[in-house]
Amino acid sequence: MTSTLSVERETDHTIVPITTLRTVHQHPSGLDADELEAFGKLMDDLRNEIISNRGKADADYIHRVIAVQRRLEVAGRLALFAGVFPPFWVAGAAMLSTAKILENMEIGHNVMHGQWDWMRDPEIHSSTWEWDNVCPSDQWKHSHNEIHHTWTNVIGRDRDVGYGILRIDERQPWSKVALGQPVYAAVLATLFQWGVALHDVEIEEVMKGRKTKADAKAQLAAIAKKGGRQLLKDYVLFPAMAGPFFLPVLAGNLTANVVRNLWTFSIIFCGHFPDGVERFTEEDVVDESRGGWYARQVLGSANIEGSKVFHILSGNLSHQIEHHLFPDLPSNRYGELAPRVRAICEQYGIPYNSRSFSRQFGSVIRRIARRALPG
Amino acid sequence: MFTNVLERTARFGATLSSPLPVDAFVRLVDPLWSSTVCRARVTRIMRETPDAASIVLRPGRGWESHQAGQWIAVGVDIDGVRHRRPYSLTSVPERADGCITITVQAVPDGVVSNFLVHQLQVGDIVHLDPPNGDFTLGLHSSSPLLFITGGSGVTPVMGMLRTLDAANIALDAVHLHYAASPDQAIFADELRRLAVRHSGFGFKFGATGTGPIPPELALTTRRLDALCPDWSARETWICGPAPLLAAAEAIWESAGISDQLHSERFQPSLTATDGTKAGIVQFLDSGVETPGDGIRPLLELAEEAGLSPKHGCRMGICHTCVVRLNSGSVLDLRDGRIQSDEGDFVQICVSAPCGDVSLEL
Numbered sequence: 128m129t130s131t132l133s134v135e136r137e138t139d140h141t142i143v144p145i146t147t148l149r150t151v152h153q154h155p156s157g158l159d160a161d162e163l164e165a166f167g168k169l170m171d172d173l174r175n176e177i178i179s180n181r182g183k184a185d186a187d188y189i190h191r192v193i194a195v196q197r198r199l200e201v202a203g204r205l206a207l208f209a210g211v212f213p214p215f216w217v218a219g220a221a222m223l224s225t226a227k228i229l230e231n232m233e234i235g236h237n238v239m240h241g242q243w244d245w246m247r248d249p250e251i252h253s254s255t256w257e258w259d260n261v262c263p264s265d266q267w268k269h270s271h272n273e274i275h276h277t278w279t280n281v282i283g284r285d286r287d288v289g290y291g292i293l294r295i296d297e298r299q300p301w302s303k304v305a306l307g308q309p310v311y312a313a314v315l316a317t318l319f320q321w322g323v324a325l326h327d328v329e330i331e332e333v334m335k336g337r338k339t340k341a342d343a344k345a346q347l348a349a350i351a352k353k354g355g356r357q358l359l360k361d362y363v364l365f366p367a368m369a370g371p372f373f374l375p376v377l378a379g380n381l382t383a384n385v386v387r388n389l390w391t392f393s394i395i396f397c398g399h400f401p402d403g404v405e406r407f408t409e410e411d412v413v414d415e416s417r418g419g420w421y422a423r424q425v426l427g428s429a430n431i432e433g434s435k436v437f438h439i440l441s442g443n444l445s446h447q448i449e450h451h452l453f454p455d456l457p458s459n460r461y462g463e464l465a466p467r468v469r470a471i472c473e474q475y476g477i478p479y480n481s482r483s484f485s486r487q488f489g490s491v492i493r494r495i496a497r498r499a500l501p502g
Numbered sequence: 503m504f505t506n507v508l509e510r511t512a513r514f515g516a517t518l519s520s521p522l523p524v525d526a527f528v529r530l531v532d533p534l535w536s537s538t539v540c541r542a543r544v545t546r547i548m549r550e551t552p553d554a555a556s557i558v559l560r561p562g563r564g565w566e567s568h569q570a571g572q573w574i575a576v577g578v579d580i581d582g583v584r585h586r587r588p589y590s591l592t593s594v595p596e597r598a599d600g601c602i603t604i605t606v607q608a609v610p611d612g613v614v615s616n617f618l619v620h621q622l623q624v625g626d627i628v629h630l631d632p633p634n635g636d637f638t639l640g641l642h643s644s645s646p647l648l649f650i651t652g653g654s655g656v657t658p659v660m661g662m663l664r665t666l667d668a669a670n671i672a673l674d675a676v677h678l679h680y681a682a683s684p685d686q687a688i689f690a691d692e693l694r695r696l697a698v699r700h701s702g703f704g705f706k707f708g709a710t711g712t713g714p715i716p717p718e719l720a721l722t723t724r725r726l727d728a729l730c731p732d733w734s735a736r737e738t739w740i741c742g743p744a745p746l747l748a749a750a751e752a753i754w755e756s757a758g759i760s761d762q763l764h765s766e767r768f769q770p771s772l773t774a775t776d777g778t779k780a781g782i783v784q785f786l787d788s789g790v791e792t793p794g795d796g797i798r799p800l801l802e803l804a805e806e807a808g809l810s811p812k813h814g815c816r817m818g819i820c821h822t823c824v825v826r827l828n829s830g831s832v833l834d835l836r837d838g839r840i841q842s843d844e845g846d847f848v849q850i851c852v853s854a855p856c857g858d859v860s861l862e863l
Binding site for chain 1: 514517518520521522526527530539579581582583584585814815817818819820821822824836837839843845846847849
């Protein structure tokens with residue numbers, strides 16, 4: 128079965144047995160086609176409701192977040208120039224870390240999803256946004272918006288499952304290499320922006336001969352160019368501008384980048400890998416309906432409970448379920464959708480996974496450790 | 503040497519602010535300091551008629567001077583959404599105070615014109631594109647002139663007349679102006695005063711009412727002969743509704759002097775959709791045309807026409823396939839929303855054409 132499907136993937140819709148699969152395999156939610164359609168309709172209604180009433184208040188929100196983020200960045204870098212005095216260094220590193228987190232999460236990630244395209248502001252648009260991260264935006268939009276959001280948690284298709292490095296599911300083959308994965312996870316978390324950048328190069332696809340070396344090389348060149356500029360900015364130019372106080376500025380910038388890496392890693396891993404979140408096989412998604420896709424997004428995502436500030440700093444990815452259902456609705460609206468989505472899920476018996484950060488993250492750590500071993 | 507230093511400073515600044523442009527930070531201090539995007543602050547709003555207003559704007563960095571008769575695209579955010587519309591400049595170019603003026607007539611159901619006339623406030627920020635258009639006097643400033651205008655078509659001509667007046671040029675001009683009623687005639691008082699000061703300037707006004715032009719006022723050779731006997735010897739500028747332009751074009755053509763007629767068409771913004779579904783889809787960059795039925799998505803139509811547009815999920819979630827709309831209307835198949843503004847970004851995997859559509863693909 129698996130081999131049939133992988134052939135189908137390479138030759139695009141030429142294999143016949145597809146139709147026979149539909150009747151055999153039930154949707155992972157356990158709902159039948161009619162129930163899925165009704166569920167999908169309710170989700171579409173929620174989506175249309177937000178689209179019909181988004182407006183000035185939403186636009187004001189993102190403009191405010193962007194203004195706060197830029198002021199924090201300027202203030203953080205200025206404070207670091209005075210970083211020989213410890214209080215300035217701490218304040219500077221904290222403000223710059225917060226600025227980078229806001230830029231990557233609530234602004235960059237969401238703008239690139241097209242959440243703000245409806246404003247028709249060419250400066251806040253998915254087609255033009257370049258984020259403060261070594262990963263070039265166009266590569267991110269491919270690996271994240273296109274691959275991850277379409278194939279959420281489908282083993283073998285969604286390359287975010289363990290980021291191609293970690294074994295997350297017992298159905299992924301085990302080898303001795305997996306024994307080291309608690310260490311790999313720690314390294315990945317620390318250098319997360321580089322992991323994200325290399326993610327779309329798809330080294331394993333090149334090795335399998337499914338992607339050309341030339342394509343991979345072109346992507347690496349783009350990463351080197353953008354990464355080089357980022358390194359130059361944070362580790363050469365700004366420190367150099369501080370003259371004799373080179374080192375405190377360098378240390379502050381390094382801290383901000385690492386804090387941002389650890390934070391984004393934690394939030395993203397809490398989105399799909401805590402206990403209770405399902406992963407799927409390629410058979411699960413054969414001929415999937417729109418309602419089926421919606422239901423799979425709920426089953427494959429987990430929310431994190433927290434304060435308003437926590438939600439903003441997570442880019443509202445703490446509402447991961449709502450984000451996966453409606454990836455291009457403005458993030459500031461996920462919070463109001465959450466209880467309504469939850470009520471509909473309860474009505475249809477679809478598990479809705481929402482816990483505190485410590486519980487979600489704890490279970491992710493345990494999972495990474497457990498899957499280092501066979502089984 | 504100096505420019506070299508400037509360039510190096512700019513490059514250095516761009517690296518410090520990257521991946522954002524330096525402007526992203528400069529703007530925090532004053533939105534007008536941005537040089538990549540020209541913005542302007544509203545400094546004064548003058549009511550011209552109950553439904554029209556002149557808006558005085560102070561443009562920021564990046565503004566280039568204009569020629570009388572040209573228009574600018576003005577961008578405003580209404581309920582969070584950027585709208586752009588062209589308006590004629592009515593001020594004299596390179597005014598001492600650095601300000602420019604547009605004059606806007608609110609049209610029924612016009613989202614932008616009503617916002618500008620009735621809701622815009624002094625202090626608001628608008629976005630400007632560079633001045634555009636070849637409806638200008640060029641080398642004809644001192645030739646005998648004839649102006650024919652209808653409704654807000656008077657605006658570019660007002661810009662020209664103010665410019666000639668400010669340059670102390672002895673006017674040899676006749677202006678025939680149509681408006682629905684005297685109190686809706688923008689600039690009528692100013693034009694009458696201009697006629698008092700310039701013996702060589704004649705201003706004739708016709709009130710047409712709200713329906714079609716009454717036959718006795720219609721633009722005909724006979725009426726032209728009566729109001730401006732030497733009309734065929736004058737360089738003529740006409741701006742107004744389509745029927746007025748069509749009448750003039752026919753007259754000047756039959757007189758064999760079409761080259762003396764300069765016209766500016768005020769394009770009415772297309773209504774979203776009148777229910778038309780079938781039409782021709784033009785893929786501009788590829789030079790390919792294909793029929794559309796209003797049901798099947800543009801991505802499919804493009805692929806069948808032999809193109810292979812960039813795309814991802816094919817279900818409207820990844821935004822990989824967005825393409826700029828050049829003209830026409832498209833329907834979002836998920837929720838029935840219509841997009842019909844030039845420059846709108848369209849998700850072609852979930853959008854179907856409504857009538858004729860052209861896309862930058």
